[in-house]
């Protein structure tokens with residue numbers, strides 16, 4: 001590992017399209033030279049997460065820490081932290097990581113833990129955000145990049161993107177429109193975060 005290199009560890013649970021967008025931006029925008037930063041590892045709580053295939057194809061270290069293999073949330077988070085810490089991360093990035101984290105885990109990575117959430121926080125924390133935005137009659141929807149704090153889907157906002165909510169939108173159509181924006185704002189927010197002294 002190059003001295004002073006800032007390692008980014010990305011946590012996923014599924015598709016990993018945000019992770020792929022971050023990896024792509026890191027390559028395209030030369031994060032290695034510009035920011036002394038690199039994506040060091042991608043960790044999933046599910047072995048079948050499709051994003052792992054992409055990450056491996058990019059030559060990025062991948063790990064699986066199955067939540068089902070651990071009896072408690074605390075035990076899972078401890079095993080996850082042990083895996084993360086092997087990479088001495090400057091930044092831990094949640095990218096579609098669908099597990100609620102313990103306060104101990106959040107405290108361990110305080111100030112270096114980011115998340116993307118598919119709503120305009122503080123509206124619609126939690127699950128089924130697109131369905132809920134449609135049902136509420138919202139005219140806009142979007143996504144939020146934020147620092148993770150102990151309270152789920154709260155914490156200082158780093159970036160947001162707004163998309164229109166169209167008259168006959170379905171949750172899937174809206175999710176796809178939001179996701180396209182997520183892929184733009186998450187890499188940018190990370191680059192900005194890493195470039196701060």
Ligand code: GAR
Nearest residue numbers: 014015016017018095096116117118
């Ligand atoms: C993204 O839309 C992300 O905002 C959301 O899951 C999707 C993951 O997609 N995250 C959450 O709902 C977190 N509670 P991806 O695996 O293709 O990046």
